[in-house]
Amino acid sequence: MVDASLAMPHRRDTSGWARLVPILLLLPIVILFSVGYVVPLAQLVLKSLQHDGAWSLNSYIEIANSPAFLWIVLRTIALAATVTIVCLLIAYPLAYAISKCSPRAASLLLLIVTLPYLTSVLIRTYAWIVLLSPNGPINQLFLRLGLISEPLQMVFNSVGVYVGMVQVQLPLMVFPLYAVLARVDPSLAKAAQSLGSPPTDAFLRVTLPASIPGVISGCTLVFLSSLGFYITPELLGGPDSYLIAQGISLRVLILGNFDEAAAQSSILMFAVIAVFLIFRQRIAEELDDRPHNNISLVGKSTSGLSARWPILVRLTAVLHGPSTRLHEALTVARRPALYVSAGLTLLFLVLPFVVVIPLAFSDAPYLTFPPPAYSLRWFSSLLKNTQWLDALSFSLRWAGLSALLSVAIGVPAAFALVRYRFSARVPVYLLLISPLIVPHVVIAVSLFFALAGSSLIGNPLAFALSYTIIGAPYTVVVMIAGLKRFNRTLELAAASLGSSPLVTLRTVTLPLLLPTLASAALFAFIVGFDDVVFGLFLSGPTATPLPMRMWDNIRLEISPQIAVIAVLFLIVLALLMLLRLFVGAVVQGRRPQESLHR
Numbered sequence: 001m002v003d004a005s006l007a008m009p010h011r012r013d014t015s016g017w018a019r020l021v022p023i024l025l026l027l028p029i030v031i032l033f034s035v036g037y038v039v040p041l042a043q044l045v046l047k048s049l050q051h052d053g054a055w056s057l058n059s060y061i062e063i064a065n066s067p068a069f070l071w072i073v074l075r076t077i078a079l080a081a082t083v084t085i086v087c088l089l090i091a092y093p094l095a096y097a098i099s100k101c102s103p104r105a106a107s108l109l110l111l112i113v114t115l116p117y118l119t120s121v122l123i124r125t126y127a128w129i130v131l132l133s134p135n136g137p138i139n140q141l142f143l144r145l146g147l148i149s150e151p152l153q154m155v156f157n158s159v160g161v162y163v164g165m166v167q168v169q170l171p172l173m174v175f176p177l178y179a180v181l182a183r184v185d186p187s188l189a190k191a192a193q194s195l196g197s198p199p200t201d202a203f204l205r206v207t208l209p210a211s212i213p214g215v216i217s218g219c220t221l222v223f224l225s226s227l228g229f230y231i232t233p234e235l236l237g238g239p240d241s242y243l244i245a246q247g248i249s250l251r252v253l254i255l256g257n258f259d260e261a262a263a264q265s266s267i268l269m270f271a272v273i274a275v276f277l278i279f280r281q282r283i284a285e286e287l288d289d290r291p292h293n294n295i296s297l298v299g300k301s302t303s304g305l306s307a308r309w310p311i312l313v314r315l316t317a318v319l320h321g322p323s324t325r326l327h328e329a330l331t332v333a334r335r336p337a338l339y340v341s342a343g344l345t346l347l348f349l350v351l352p353f354v355v356v357i358p359l360a361f362s363d364a365p366y367l368t369f370p371p372p373a374y375s376l377r378w379f380s381s382l383l384k385n386t387q388w389l390d391a392l393s394f395s396l397r398w399a400g401l402s403a404l405l406s407v408a409i410g411v412p413a414a415f416a417l418v419r420y421r422f423s424a425r426v427p428v429y430l431l432l433i434s435p436l437i438v439p440h441v442v443i444a445v446s447l448f449f450a451l452a453g454s455s456l457i458g459n460p461l462a463f464a465l466s467y468t469i470i471g472a473p474y475t476v477v478v479m480i481a482g483l484k485r486f487n488r489t490l491e492l493a494a495a496s497l498g499s500s501p502l503v504t505l506r507t508v509t510l511p512l513l514l515p516t517l518a519s520a521a522l523f524a525f526i527v528g529f530d531d532v533v534f535g536l537f538l539s540g541p542t543a544t545p546l547p548m549r550m551w552d553n554i555r556l557e558i559s560p561q562i563a564v565i566a567v568l569f570l571i572v573l574a575l576l577m578l579l580r581l582f583v584g585a586v587v588q589g590r591r592p593q594e595s596l597h598r
Contacts, residue, residue, distance in 0.1 A: 025416035026428060029409040029472060033431065036465045040446035041269065041438075047449055048262035059263035069247070069264075076243045079233075080226035083165045087173040087222050088215065090166075090345050095177035095214075096207075097342035099184075109346070110178070111577075116349045117171040118522075118573055120530045122550045123566040125235045127352030128164045129155055129558060130359065130369050132236075137355065137369060160236035167348060168232055169225060173218040180214030181207070213282060220279045221437075224272050228439020231532055235554055244268050245441045252445055253536065262449065265442045276437050280430055353570070359563035367558050378560045388549055388561070395546040398460050399528035402467030406524035407517065409468075410475025417476070418483040433473045440470065440533040448537040458540015466538065467528030474523035482516030515584035522576055 051058040063069050098109045116124065131138050134151035142148045154160055184207055230245040237243075244264060251261035276283065355369060360378060362371035382388055417429055435443060447466060448457070456462045490512070494504040510517070535548040550562055 019422070022416040022420040022422055025412040025420075029413045029432060029476075030428070032409060032465075032468065032472070036447070037435065037443065037469050038431075040450035041443070043450055044262050044269075044442070044446040045266050047259065048266040051259050059259045060267075062260060063263055063267070072242060072244055072247055075241075076227060076245075079161065079165070079241075079243065080223050082162065083169055083226045084173075084219050084223045086162070086166050087170050088219060090341070090348075091170055091173035091177055091218065092211075092215075093338050093341040094345040095174050095181055097338050098174075098178050099181035100186075106182075112346055113171050113174050113349060115573075116167070116352070118526050119353075120547070120550075120566070120569060121168055121231050122235075122530070122532060122547055122554065123356060123562065123569065124167060124352045125164055125232050126550075126554050126558070126562045126566070127356045128160060128167070128236060129554070130355050130367065131351065132160050132163065135368070155236060157238045158241050161233050161241045164232040164236045165226060165229065167352070168229075169222045170345070170349060172221045172225060176217035176221065177211065177214040180211050180217075184210045216279065216282050220275065220282065224275055224437050227272055228268055228441055230439075230441050245439060248441055248445060249536065252448065258449070261445060265445050269438055269442045272438055273434075276430070276434065280426070283430070283433070353566075356563045356566040357570075359560050360567040362560050362563070364560070367560055378564045382561050382564045385561075388546075388565075391544050391546040391549040394460070394544065395529050398463045398545070399467055399525050402464050402471050402528045403521050403525035405464070405468045406471035406475045407521050410472045410520065410524075411479055411517070413472075414476050414479030414483055418480055429476075432476050435470050436473045436477075440531070443469065444534045444537045447534070451538070457538060458543050460543050462538045463528075463534065463543065463545065466534040467531065470531070470534075471524030471527050474527055475520040478520040478523060479513075479516060482513055482519075486513065514586075515580060518580040518583050522580060526573075 048059055049055055049057065094113075098106050098113075101109060130136055132154040133139070134153065136155075138154070139148070139151040143151070154163070228245050229243075230249065233241050233243050234246055234249075245268075248261050248264050248268070251257040251264070358371055358374075359367070359369060361374045361376065362368070363373035363375040363377060364371055413432060417425060444466070447462070451457050451462060486509075490508050491504055494508050495501075499507070530547060531545070532547045532551050535545050535551070539545070539548050546565070550565060553559060553562055
């Protein structure tokens with residue numbers, strides 16, 4: 001329900017009804033998050049403060065006295081920091097190159113970056129097992145080039161973890177960097193060059209400072225996401241890659257040490273939330289209603305550069321003046337280097353698909369690449385396997401239902417956050433997007449403890465709840481972005497002609513937002529369909545999602561059937577994306593006609 005404030009954004013009305021509308025819009029998602037997210041996390045913290053049924057700090061004392069846990073923490077932080085730095089170094093040239101492309105080319109390149117993000121982490125991890133194996137294509141290429149004399153061990157150790165983690169997290173760095181770089185007016189750098197500044201110096205003095213907000217956002221997202229990442233380290237790593245998330249899972253699923261698992265989960269959660277709150281202003285920037293001004297953006301960045309980023313000041317000082325020759329050399333090489341770097345990064349993102357697709361059509365009875373011959377034997381095998389088909393049906397049904405629920409509660413919440421001003425606006429937004437930041441293993445453990453002893457463990461309803469909790473934040477973020485870009489001229493015209501708020505919403509606003517709604521539903525569906533972590537804690541004999549079947553297959557067998565699932569997944573994803581583009585084209589075509597009629 002949306003009232004007449006649709007016709008006037010952020011209208012300050014002191015009437016009780018105007019104050020009540022955002023509450024009603026937020027009520028469904030707040031109730032769900034309170035019951036299925038906040039309360040279980042609070043119970044998790046309380047459980048960590050108990051030992052043998054009595055209040056105690058014993059679990060935290062044992063953790064503090066454990067050198068092994070300290071090393072695991074340091075290893076986790078080192079992994080997250082290294083992955084963040086590597087992602088920044090290889091994502092920045094790609095984001096910068098995309099920002100310099102035409103709108104059509106930029107859309108295509110962003111689609112390539114988005115495709116891996118939308119594809120199952122399990123599928124990509126499976127592909128890296130093939131790529132990095134001793135007999136895999138990367139080792140074979142190195143051997144043929146004479147770079148190595150014997151195959152390198154690059155999988156089931158820290159090397160595989162770093163490669164897989166960087167590939168998984170890279171889109172999280174590209175998107176915020178591109179969003180900021182695309183807003184930087186290129187005429188500013190040209191003006192600096194016209195005043196005698198070499199292109200590289202102009203970049204360091206204008207573009208780089210202006211992109212700092214994107215750097216901070218990207219680094220925060222990647223670092224926090226890496227802290228609690230579970231799937232890739234578990235499948236690609238070895239004993240030297242043991243991280244906090246794996247330790248928590250081991251204590252719950254194998255050892256039954258629930259008190260210590262709750263304590264470790266609480267420590268991880270509080271660490272993530274602390275970083276999340278430190279950068280809350282940058283994370284909540286999407287709610288900023290002020291127009292972005294490129295000149296002021298650069299001015300603020302450069303004026304605050306000395307105080308906040310002295311290292312950049314020293315860098316520009318070193319490369320300016322005495323380093324004229326270096327600037328000239330960089331000017332000549334910068335464009336080829338940029339294109340080569342961006343191209344290699346795109347290849348790195350899509351490389352798993354180059355391997356997975358041929359494997360699906362392999363005629364070999366075991367996993368080998370390249371396939372010795374091609375056939376449809378693995379497609380036939382999959383279609384005859386009732387366990388795989390039942391798991392696929394389960395995931396489609398419950399991920400689809402959760403996507404609908406996510407849209408149903410996320411869309412009203414987005415309207416409330418964008419169209420209304422209220423004191424708790426930013427805290428509510430941070431709460432609703434926090435499942436994107438809090439490690440899924442922590443949320444899954446909290447739900448496991450909350451539902452333990454009830455009939456919901458192994459029940460499809462538990463999956464519907466968990467999928468909605470992790471899918472709704474995507475709906476909120478996507479809808480907020482769509483509403484911020486939404487041109488309200490037609491809404492104002494409908495209101496001026498006497499159309500009621502509900503009629504305007506039904507006939508004008510929602511039809512024009514159909515592409516955004518489709519994107520929100522797609523993201524919510526995929527995040528549920530791809531989930532493994534909740535499946536580890538909530539699955540039962542009659543409730544086994546497809547990712548759990550894939551998980552067991554990769555860990556125990558590593559057969560080409562996973563490649564078949566990957567091909568089918570890509571086909572469905574392509575159809576959904578084409579449908580989304582078709583809806584967008586139809587809506588775009590209707591806009592001029594509606595404008596003429598009105």
